[in-house]
Amino acid sequence: MSDKKIPAKMAGPSRRAFMAGTAAMTASLFLPKGLRAADFPTAEVNTTGLAVTDDTVTIGILHSVTGTMAISETGSVQAEKLAIDQINAQGGILGRKIEYIQEDGASDWPTFAEKARKLLVNDKVASVMGCWTSASRKAVLPVFEQHNGFLYYPTFYEGLEQSPNVIYTGQEATQQIIAGLDWVSETKGAKTFYLLGSDYIWPRTSNKIARKHIENFLEGSKVVGEEYYPLGHTQFNSVINKIRLRKPDVIYAIVVGGSNVAFYKQLKAAGIDPTGESPLVLTISVTEDEIRGIGGENIEGTYACMKYFQSLQNDNNLEFVKAFKEMWGEDIVIGDVTQAAYLGPWLWKAAVEKAGSFDINKVREAQIGVELDSAPEGYVKVHENHHLWSKTRVGRAQADGQYEVVFETAELVEPDPFPEGYQ
Amino acid sequence: MFADYSMSELGAIFAMQGFAGLILFSVFVLMALGLAIIFGQMGVINMAHGEFMILGAYMTYLTSTLFEAYLPGLFSIYFFIAMIVAFFASGLLGLFVEWSMIRHLYKRPLDTLLATWGLSLILQQVYRSVFGAREVGVSIPDWMMGSLPLTDLVEIPINGIFVMVLAVAISLAVYYLMFRSSWGLQVRAISQNRVMADAVGINTAWTDRLTFGIGCGVAGVAGSAFTMIGSTGPTAGQLYIVDTFLVVVFGGAGSLLGTIASAFSISQAQSIMEFFLSGSMAKVLTLLVVVGILMIRPQGLFSLKLRK
Numbered sequence: 001m002s003d004k005k006i007p008a009k010m011a012g013p014s015r016r017a018f019m020a021g022t023a024a025m026t027a028s029l030f031l032p033k034g035l036r037a038a039d040f041p042t043a044e045v046n047t048t049g050l051a052v053t054d055d056t057v058t059i060g061i062l063h064s065v066t067g068t069m070a071i072s073e074t075g076s077v078q079a080e081k082l083a084i085d086q087i088n089a090q091g092g093i094l095g096r097k098i099e100y101i102q103e104d105g106a107s108d109w110p111t112f113a114e115k116a117r118k119l120l121v122n123d124k125v126a127s128v129m130g131c132w133t134s135a136s137r138k139a140v141l142p143v144f145e146q147h148n149g150f151l152y153y154p155t156f157y158e159g160l161e162q163s164p165n166v167i168y169t170g171q172e173a174t175q176q177i178i179a180g181l182d183w184v185s186e187t188k189g190a191k192t193f194y195l196l197g198s199d200y201i202w203p204r205t206s207n208k209i210a211r212k213h214i215e216n217f218l219e220g221s222k223v224v225g226e227e228y229y230p231l232g233h234t235q236f237n238s239v240i241n242k243i244r245l246r247k248p249d250v251i252y253a254i255v256v257g258g259s260n261v262a263f264y265k266q267l268k269a270a271g272i273d274p275t276g277e278s279p280l281v282l283t284i285s286v287t288e289d290e291i292r293g294i295g296g297e298n299i300e301g302t303y304a305c306m307k308y309f310q311s312l313q314n315d316n317n318l319e320f321v322k323a324f325k326e327m328w329g330e331d332i333v334i335g336d337v338t339q340a341a342y343l344g345p346w347l348w349k350a351a352v353e354k355a356g357s358f359d360i361n362k363v364r365e366a367q368i369g370v371e372l373d374s375a376p377e378g379y380v381k382v383h384e385n386h387h388l389w390s391k392t393r394v395g396r397a398q399a400d401g402q403y404e405v406v407f408e409t410a411e412l413v414e415p416d417p418f419p420e421g422y423q
Numbered sequence: 424m425f426a427d428y429s430m431s432e433l434g435a436i437f438a439m440q441g442f443a444g445l446i447l448f449s450v451f452v453l454m455a456l457g458l459a460i461i462f463g464q465m466g467v468i469n470m471a472h473g474e475f476m477i478l479g480a481y482m483t484y485l486t487s488t489l490f491e492a493y494l495p496g497l498f499s500i501y502f503f504i505a506m507i508v509a510f511f512a513s514g515l516l517g518l519f520v521e522w523s524m525i526r527h528l529y530k531r532p533l534d535t536l537l538a539t540w541g542l543s544l545i546l547q548q549v550y551r552s553v554f555g556a557r558e559v560g561v562s563i564p565d566w567m568m569g570s571l572p573l574t575d576l577v578e579i580p581i582n583g584i585f586v587m588v589l590a591v592a593i594s595l596a597v598y599y600l601m602f603r604s605s606w607g608l609q610v611r612a613i614s615q616n617r618v619m620a621d622a623v624g625i626n627t628a629w630t631d632r633l634t635f636g637i638g639c640g641v642a643g644v645a646g647s648a649f650t651m652i653g654s655t656g657p658t659a660g661q662l663y664i665v666d667t668f669l670v671v672v673f674g675g676a677g678s679l680l681g682t683i684a685s686a687f688s689i690s691q692a693q694s695i696m697e698f699f700l701s702g703s704m705a706k707v708l709t710l711l712v713v714v715g716i717l718m719i720r721p722q723g724l725f726s727l728k729l730r731k
Contacts, residue, residue: 066548068658070556199703229702232662234653235450237443237583238697245436258662261558261654269580269652271570293558293654298568 037095062130067107152344180305275301287335387415435576473660479509479643513643675723
């Protein structure tokens with residue numbers, strides 16, 4: 001943990017207090033000098049014509065709330081709205097309340113690009129929290145670079161990208177993969193791995209990194225199989241037989257979407273119960289969100305490698321989970337990406353306050369090195385490559401749909417979107 | 424790839440692989456029977472077939488929730504009741520859709536394609552609004568999960584056996600309905616010569632509606648069974664639609680036997696190739712072979728002899 005603190009403290013007044021009164025306004029009267037809007041004349045903090053007035057600043061939220069991706073992106077939208085509410089309850093940013101314009105990417109990549117252009121050109125938003133799939137991010141990237149927008153992207157992804165206009169609040173591939181493989185090799189003595197994935201860029205890139213790491217860095221370990229199934233594939237009996245034949249110590253599964261449900265149900269039905277750990281199942285694609293569809297009893301015993309689990313026991317997280325449930329209902333579960341999405345508005349707030357300006361070029365400069373010690377996942381810090389330093393954790397799935405954290409790295413893991421020796 | 428294994432291991436793997444192929448075959452038969460009735464007998468291209476299946480899956484989900492809450496003692500057999508509920512729910516929706524939409528479009532096959540595709544989008548959004556965008560987890564009774572160890576090495580998934588038995592039962596039921604009941608006679612008469620069938624006093628409108636309803640009902644049962652092996656979400660129906668059409672078209676529209684033969688050959692080809700190649704490659708090769716055969720035999724594997 002660092003001894004440096006940033007002024008932002010996430011735990012604000014409760015939402016009820018905020019809803020009941022005009023906490024934000026009252027609060028601003030008591031704020032120390034330097035946080036009142038009057039101390040930051042609009043003309044000075046906004047020299048490039050962004051949507052900033054004397055008492056509000058507008059940002060964009062750009063996720064799919066309809067279509068296939070709605071299932072995943074809903075959590076991110078909820079987390080971002082919670083963060084915005086909490087920031088406003090504390091008096092906003094530079095004395096200005098955050099307002100947001102939400103656009104629906106509709107699970108369609110050209111729509112994402114079009115909506116991004118609308119947010120940047122017409123609405124002049126000061127930053128955008130958005131996108132989920134790599135395909136949607138790639139689609140909006142040229143728009144953000146052309147119009148100099150600023151995007152906070154929450155999903156763990158394959159890496160191999162570093163745009164001046166994007167802050168990646170999720171982990172890139174090496175942060176998610178390497179520590180987990182080291183752990184399974186050291187503590188479980190695993191030697192043979194079977195790599196499995198859905199057939200698109202993220203599982204393929206991730207498995208490529210996993211294979212390099214297993215073959216070059218884990219002594220005596222080898223990959224005994226690697227294969228990919230089309231997105232939406234629902235029949236895994238053949239591959240399960242193949243796995244049985246090769247007898248790997250670890251099944252390394254990066255299956256996504258509806259295929260996920262089919263894979264774990266069929267694995268269990270075929271008599272390979274993950275709780276037996278022979279073979280052990282390790283995944284980087286199943287968060288608490290996905291378990292709801294798979295069913296806790298079908299996936300119990302599987303290990304997942306993430307940076308955040310809802311069950312993390314620290315004060316920040318307990319407070320975050322409580323606030324999240326208060327806002328969105330008791331039944332809700334919070335996955336890795338949802339937490340990463342929650343960091344977006346807070347990181348932006350910290351950068352704006354550090355820069356003393358909403359100007360994107362100044363925010364970009366100020367963002368590097370920003371630290372949050374109040375993140376639910378624990379302390380994080382922005383690397384100069386626009387990704388976050390964060391810990392890697394391994395959780396074991398429980399029948400109730402939560403993960404029990406069994407391992408976390410001692411230090412923060414450095415983000416390395418272009419890993420040498422893994423290409 | 425087999426050099427390192429003993430004979431008994433290889434025997435066990437081939438036995439299990441054989442079962443994997445049979446399970447895939449049963450899944451294909453279940454998916455395709457409903458569509459074969461609708462597409463084969465009525466010539467309606469029902470793009471919403473997958474959504475009718477998912478309605479069955481959601482009905483299973485509701486039934487399981489109800490049983491868990493009110494009749495926990497009978498939970499272990501709820502699945503059979505769920506399948507009946509699924510049949511009637513999807514069937515009734517099918518009757519309604521035929522009455523409100525399909526019957527106006529019988530002479531315009533391309534418009535049916537568009538209309539049913541629109542219907543599939545509408546149904547998806549309805550599921551999303553009612554059940555939420557996230558997939559729901561259907562709890563399956565314990566005895567239906569797990570596997571049956573035949574020998575030390577050979578283990579057969581119980582839900583696979585269940586799907587196989589169900590596929591056989593439904594195929595027999597459909598066969599009986601189509602070839603041994605008066606309704607089946609009427610359906611076949613209409614598909615051969617609608618005007619003549621009308622003239623001899625068959626109520627063609629009602630027969631059409633019932634055919635569509637039964638086809639949808641069978642889809643609902645299939646969807647209900649698939650909660651054991653797949654996901655239940657608003658768009659999960661889309662996962663099945665391509666394979667379903669593939670099976671029906673390859674088998675030859677209008678021939679139930681063709682559908683079954685085609686389900687068998689596609690599933691065996693796919694399952695064997697998946698074992699020796701990778702998953703994506705197996706799919707590509709299967710599709711290539713099917714396209715190749717359809718180029719030579721555009722009418723599919725089996726086709727009814729019609730006077731042209």
